[in-house]
Amino acid sequence: MKGESIVVTGVGQTKYGKLNGQSLSSLMYEAASNTLLDACVTRSQIDALVISNLASNRFNNQQNLTALCTDVIGLSGIPAFRSGASSASGAAAIQQAVMMVKSGIFENVLVIGVELMNQVPTDVSTSILANSTHPWEQEQGITIPALAAMLTRLNMLHNGLTREQLALVAVKNHKNALLNPLAHFHHKTISFEDVMNSSIIADPLRLFDFSPRSDGAAAVIISSEKCVKKSCEQPIYIKGIGAATDIFAYMNRENLMSLDATRLAADRAFKMSEKTQKQIDILEVHDAFTPLELVNLEDMGFFKRGSAGKALEDGVTERNGQLPVNVSGGLKAKGHPVGATGIGQVLELTLQLRNEAGKRQVTGVDTGLAHAIGGFGNNVFVTILSRS
Amino acid sequence: MKGESIVVTGVGQTKYGKLNGQSLSSLMYEAASNTLLDACVTRSQIDALVISNLASNRFNNQQNLTALCTDVIGLSGIPAFRSGASSASGAAAIQQAVMMVKSGIFENVLVIGVELMNQVPTDVSTSILANSTHPWEQEQGITIPALAAMLTRLNMLHNGLTREQLALVAVKNHKNALLNPLAHFHHKTISFEDVMNSSIIADPLRLFDFSPRSDGAAAVIISSEKCVKKSCEQPIYIKGIGAATDIFAYMNRENLMSLDATRLAADRAFKMSEKTQKQIDILEVHDAFTPLELVNLEDMGFFKRGSAGKALEDGVTERNGQLPVNVSGGLKAKGHPVGATGIGQVLELTLQLRNEAGKRQVTGVDTGLAHAIGGFGNNVFVTILSRS
Numbered sequence: 104m105k106g107e108s109i110v111v112t113g114v115g116q117t118k119y120g121k122l123n124g125q126s127l128s129s130l131m132y133e134a135a136s137n138t139l140l141d142a143c144v145t146r147s148q149i150d151a152l153v154i155s156n157l158a159s160n161r162f163n164n165q166q167n168l169t170a171l172c173t174d175v176i177g178l179s180g181i182p183a184f185r186s187g188a189s190s191a192s193g194a195a196a197i198q199q200a201v202m203m204v205k206s207g208i209f210e211n212v213l214v215i216g217v218e219l220m221n222q223v224p225t226d227v228s229t230s231i232l233a234n235s236t237h238p239w240e241q242e243q244g245i246t247i248p249a250l251a252a253m254l255t256r257l258n259m260l261h262n263g264l265t266r267e268q269l270a271l272v273a274v275k276n277h278k279n280a281l282l283n284p285l286a287h288f289h290h291k292t293i294s295f296e297d298v299m300n301s302s303i304i305a306d307p308l309r310l311f312d313f314s315p316r317s318d319g320a321a322a323v324i325i326s327s328e329k330c331v332k333k334s335c336e337q338p339i340y341i342k343g344i345g346a347a348t349d350i351f352a353y354m355n356r357e358n359l360m361s362l363d364a365t366r367l368a369a370d371r372a373f374k375m376s377e378k379t380q381k382q383i384d385i386l387e388v389h390d391a392f393t394p395l396e397l398v399n400l401e402d403m404g405f406f407k408r409g410s411a412g413k414a415l416e417d418g419v420t421e422r423n424g425q426l427p428v429n430v431s432g433g434l435k436a437k438g439h440p441v442g443a444t445g446i447g448q449v450l451e452l453t454l455q456l457r458n459e460a461g462k463r464q465v466t467g468v469d470t471g472l473a474h475a476i477g478g479f480g481n482n483v484f485v486t487i488l489s490r491s
Numbered sequence: 492m493k494g495e496s497i498v499v500t501g502v503g504q505t506k507y508g509k510l511n512g513q514s515l516s517s518l519m520y521e522a523a524s525n526t527l528l529d530a531c532v533t534r535s536q537i538d539a540l541v542i543s544n545l546a547s548n549r550f551n552n553q554q555n556l557t558a559l560c561t562d563v564i565g566l567s568g569i570p571a572f573r574s575g576a577s578s579a580s581g582a583a584a585i586q587q588a589v590m591m592v593k594s595g596i597f598e599n600v601l602v603i604g605v606e607l608m609n610q611v612p613t614d615v616s617t618s619i620l621a622n623s624t625h626p627w628e629q630e631q632g633i634t635i636p637a638l639a640a641m642l643t644r645l646n647m648l649h650n651g652l653t654r655e656q657l658a659l660v661a662v663k664n665h666k667n668a669l670l671n672p673l674a675h676f677h678h679k680t681i682s683f684e685d686v687m688n689s690s691i692i693a694d695p696l697r698l699f700d701f702s703p704r705s706d707g708a709a710a711v712i713i714s715s716e717k718c719v720k721k722s723c724e725q726p727i728y729i730k731g732i733g734a735a736t737d738i739f740a741y742m743n744r745e746n747l748m749s750l751d752a753t754r755l756a757a758d759r760a761f762k763m764s765e766k767t768q769k770q771i772d773i774l775e776v777h778d779a780f781t782p783l784e785l786v787n788l789e790d791m792g793f794f795k796r797g798s799a800g801k802a803l804e805d806g807v808t809e810r811n812g813q814l815p816v817n818v819s820g821g822l823k824a825k826g827h828p829v830g831a832t833g834i835g836q837v838l839e840l841t842l843q844l845r846n847e848a849g850k851r852q853v854t855g856v857d858t859g860l861a862h863a864i865g866g867f868g869n870n871v872f873v874t875i876l877s878r879s
Contacts, residue, residue: 106595128626152736158554160546160622167577167623167739170869174625174739180755182734183870184583187573189555195572199587205594207494208732208763234548235555237562238516344596346570348540351555351562367568375596481558482571 104375108328109201110338111488112211113142114450119319119438120287121221127163128175130217134320134443135176142324143335144211149324151209152176152183155196155216156442161231162220172215182209189235190391191477192216193321193445194484198344200325210330216443217320228316235478237352248313248392250353250479252305255394257360258409259307264397266307268412270298272393273311273435275415279422280432282463287317287438312393317438321447339453342470343376343487345369349480362480365402369474372485380404383487384468385455386426387448389476390433399474400428403485427465430455445475449486456490492763496716497589498726499876500599501530502838507707507826508675509609515551516563518605522708522831523564530712531723532599537712539597540564540571543584543604544830549619550608560603570597577623578779579865580604581709581833582872586732588713598718604831605708616704623866625740636701638741638867639780640693645748646786646797647695654695656800658686660781661699661823663803667810668820670851675705675826700781705826709835727841730858731764731875733757737868750783750868753790757862760873768792771875772856773843774814775836777864778821787862788816791873815853818843836861837874844878 115137117130131154139146152173160166169183184203186196193216200212220228233246240250258264277293280286293311301310328338347367350356356363373379380403390396397411405426406414414420420428431437431451434444452471454460470489477483503525505518519542527534540561548554557571572591574584581604588600608616621634628638646652665681668674681699689698716726735755738744744751761767768791778784785799793814794802802808808816819825819839822832840859842848858877865871 126626151734158548160549160619164622164629165626166546166575166619167866167869169576170623170736170739170866171625173736179736179738180752181736182586182756182759183576183736184587184734185575185580187554187575188557188571192573199572199591202594202596203587203590205596206590207593208590231548231554234552235558237559238514238553241552346539346572348558348561348567348569348571350567351558364568368570371570478555478558481555 104342107205109204109341110326110328111323111341111453112144112326112331112335112338113138113324114453115141116285116321116447116450117319118285119317119440122318125219125318127159127165127171127217127219130219130320131172131215132175134215134322138322138324144324144326144331148211149178149181149213151181151203151212153196153200153212153214154185155192155446157192157218158231162223188482189477190441191445191475191482191484192442194475194486197323197325197446197449197486198346198484201341201344204325204327211324211326213322213324214446215320215322216446218440218442219318220316221318239352247479248305248308251392251394252308254359255307258394258398261360262409264412268397268415269312269393270295271415272390272396273298275421276390276429276433276435279430279463280436283432283437286432286436287315288436308392314391314434314439317440319438319440319443321443321450323446323449337457339456340489340491341486342378342489343372345371345375345485348482351481353479361398361402364480364483365399368483368485369403372487376487378470378487382470383472385430385452385465385471386428387431387451387473388428389474390429390435391439396428422463422465430463430465445484448473448475452488456488492730495593497592497729498714498716499711499729499841500532500714500719500723500726501526501712502841503529504673504709504835504838505707506673507705507828510706513607513706515547515553515559515605515607518607518708519560519603520563522603522710526710526712532712532714532719536599537566537569537601539569539591539600541574541584541588541600541602543574543580543834545580545606546619550611576870577865578829579833579863579870579872580830582863582874585711585834585837585874586734586872589729589732592713592715599712599714601710601712602834603708603710604834606828606830607706608704609706627740635867636693636696639782640696642747643695643782646782649748650797652785652800656785656803657700657781658683659803660778660784661686663809664778664817664821664823667818667851668824671820671825674820674824675703676824696780702779702822702827705828707826707828707831709831709838711834711837725845727844728877728879729874730766730877731760733759733763733873736870739869741867749786749790752868752871753787756871756873757791760875764875766858766875770858771860773818773840773853773859774816775819775839775861776816777862778817778823779827784816810851810853818851818853833863833872836863840876844876
C-alpha cells in the first residue's frame with residue numbers, strides 16, 4: 104500500500120453462538136469494550152465509527168445502528184457510517200475504515216460488526232437470508248445453499264473434488280474451534296462419519312457442511328501509523344485491500360466452477376500489498392459451506408485447480424501444516440454472525456501475527472490473508488495483513 | 492479540504508414520486524444512465540460503486556444491493572460498497588465516496604441512492620420507518636413525527652416559532668417544486684390555508700408539514716480532480732464534509748430545543764472547507780418535517796436562535812431571496828425517497844453551481860451547502876460544494 108501506513112491497533116469480540124438474553128446493545132458494548140481494553144489507543148482518540156450488520160431491521164426491529172452504537176459505547180458525537188455487503192459486510196466495513204484513515208480525514212476508526220439472528224424463528228431467518236439472491240433466483244426458489252450444491256457438483260464432475268474432502272474441511276475446522284474459547288462450537292467435536300451421515304440439505308451438501316446461525320459481535324480499530332507510533336508496540340499492518348463484484352445471478356455467469364470475484368479481489372489485494380501467495384503464512388477463508396474453502400483457495404492461486412482437496416488430505420491446511428487455513432474454526436465452527444464475520448477474521452489474523460492467539464497460536468507467522476464473500480460470490484473482499 | 496481536490500463530475504436522477512411499475516433495477520439503471528450521459532468521465536473510468544438505501548430488504552425483499560446494482564449498470568467486477576445512516580444514507584454514501592477517492596485507492600466513484608417504498612402498504616412502511624428510533628422509544632410507541640412535534644412545541648414556547656411559519660415553509664417548498672420537473676409534487680400548488688387546515692398528525696404538526704413517501708433514485712460521480720483535469724470543463728468542488736452523531740433517545744439529550752448533531756456536523760464541514768456561513772449562497776436542508784428547516788438553519792448558524800421563522804416571513808429563504816433554501820422543493824415537495832435523498836441534494840447544488848438548473852436556476856451562486864439527517868437528529872451529514 105503506497106503512502107501512509109494503515110495499522111490495526113486494537114481487537115475484541117464477544118463469544119459467537121446462540122446468545123439468549125443478549126441484545127444488539129449488549130453485544131456491541133462488549134465487543135467495543137474488549138477492543139478498547141486491548142488497544143494501544145484510548146477511547147478519546149477514536150474519531151469515527153463504521154458499523155457492519157446484515158439485517159438488524161428484520162432480526163431486531165432496529166435500523167438506526169449508527170445511532171445505537173455510538174450511544175452504547177459512549178461516543179455520541181463522532182461521525183458514524185454503516186457498511187453493508189451482504190455476508191461480507193464486516194470485511195467491507197474494514198476496507199471502508201482503511202480508506203477513511205488513508206484519506207487523512209480520520210486517525211483512528213472503530214469498526215464494529217454485530218448480528219443477533221437467533222431471536223427470530225428459523226423459517227423467518229431463512230427467508231431473510233434468501234433475500235441475498237437475484238430476484239429471478241428468488242422467483243425459482245433457489246437459495247444460496249442450492250447454488251453452492253450446483254458449484255460443488257460441477258467440481259466433483261470436472262475437478263476431482265470428492266464428497267469425502269468436503270467432510271474433511273468440516274472435521275478440520277471443528278478441530279480448530281476446540282482451541283478457540285470464543286467459537287460457537289468450542290465444545291463440539293465432530294467425526295468424519297458425523298458429517299457423512301448428517302442429513303442432506305442440498306445434495307450433495309449435508310447439514311454439517313454448513314456454518315451455523317450465530318449471534319455475536321467483533322471489533323477492530325484501524326489507525327494511521329504515524330498517529331500511533333509512540334504508543335503502539337505491536338501494530339499489525341494492513342498491506343493490501345482488494346474487492347470485486349460478479350454478475351449477480353449465478354446462471355448468467357460464464358464460469359460456474361469457481362468464483363471470479365474471489366480471484367479478482369485477491370489479485371487486487373496482492374497487487375496493492377506487493378506480496379505473493381508464497382508469502383502468506385496463514386489464511387481465514389469464507390467457509391460458510393465446506394466446498395467454498397477449497398474452491399476459493401484455488402481461486403486465489405494457493406493451489407492449482409482441483410488440487411486443494413488433495414492438499415487438505417495431506418494436512419497442508421491443518422493448524423500445524425504448511426498453510427494453516429481457518430485456525431479460528433472458520434465460519435463453519437467459529438461461527439457466522441453475519442455482520443461480525445469479516446471483522447472476526449481480521450481479529451484472528453491480528454492475534455496470530457501478534458503471537459497472542461493462545462492455544463491455537465501458529466508459530467512463525469508473518470503475513471496473513473482474510474477472505475470474505477457477500478451473496479454467492481457476488482461481492483468479495485480480500486485483506487492482507489503483516490507484522491511489518 | 493487539504494491535499495487532493497475532490498470534484499463532482501456527473502449527476503443524474505429519476506423522477507421522484509409514487510412510481511408504480513418500477514423496480515429497484517429500473518430506478519438504479521435510469522439514475523446511473525442519466526449520470527453517465529451527464530458526466531465528463533466515461534463508464535469505463537468508474538472504478539468503484541457506493542450504493543445507498545434504507546430498507547430494500549423490507550420494501551423489496553432484496554438485501555444484496557451492491558450485487559444488483561453493479562449487475563444492472565453493466566459494471567460487474569468493480570468493488571462495491573453500501574452505505575447506511577438511516578434517512579441520511581445518501582449523504583453518508585457521498586462522504587464515503589469522497590474519502591475513497593481521497594485515499595488515492597479509487598479515482599471515480601459512482602454513488603447511487605435508491606428507495607422504492609410504495610410497493611408495501613402504508614401501515615407496513617410506517618412500521619419500517621419506526622425502526623429508526625431508540626428501543627425504549629419504540630416500546631412507548633413514540634415515532635419520529637411525535638419527537639418532531641415535541642421539538643416544535645418547545646420552540647413555540649421558548650423561541651417564538653409560530654404555527655403559521657411552519658405553514659410558510661411548506662408553501663415555499665411546494666412553490667419551488669413547481670419549477671422542478673422531477674419533483675414528487677411538480678404539479679401540486681398548496682396554499683397557506685391548505686396547510687393550516689390539513690389533518691393533525693402529531694399536534695401541532697399537520698399532514699402538509701410532512702414530506703411524502705417517494706420512490707426514486709439519484710446518482711453522482713465523485714472524482715479526483717487531477718484524474719479528470721483534461722476532460723472536465725466544469726467540475727464542482729467538494730470543499731468540506733462534516734458528520735456527527737447525537738445521543739440516540741431524544742429524552743436523554745440535554746438539549747431538546749434543537750439538534751446538536753447538526754451544529755457539530757456543520758462546524759466540521761465549515762472548518763474543513765475554510766468557508767463561513769456568509770459565503771454560502773444556496774442550501775438544501777433536511778425538511779422531512781417543516782420545523783426542521785427552520786431549526787436546522789439556526790443550528791448551522793445562518794440565523795440567530797428563534798429568528799429563522801422571521802427571515803422566512805421576510806422572504807430571505809425564497810428562491811429569489813438572499814439565502815435560497817430548498818430551491819429543489821426540498822424533501823417536503825421534491826420528495827423523500829430515503830436512500831436517494833442526500834444524493835439528490837448534492838445533485839441539486841451541482842446543477843445550481845454549474846448554472847444548469849433550468850427554470851429554477853438561482854443567479855450568481857458560487858457555494859452551496861447540503862444538510863441531511865438520519866433518525867431524529869441522530870446522525871447528520873453536511874457537505875459544502877463550490878465552483879472553485
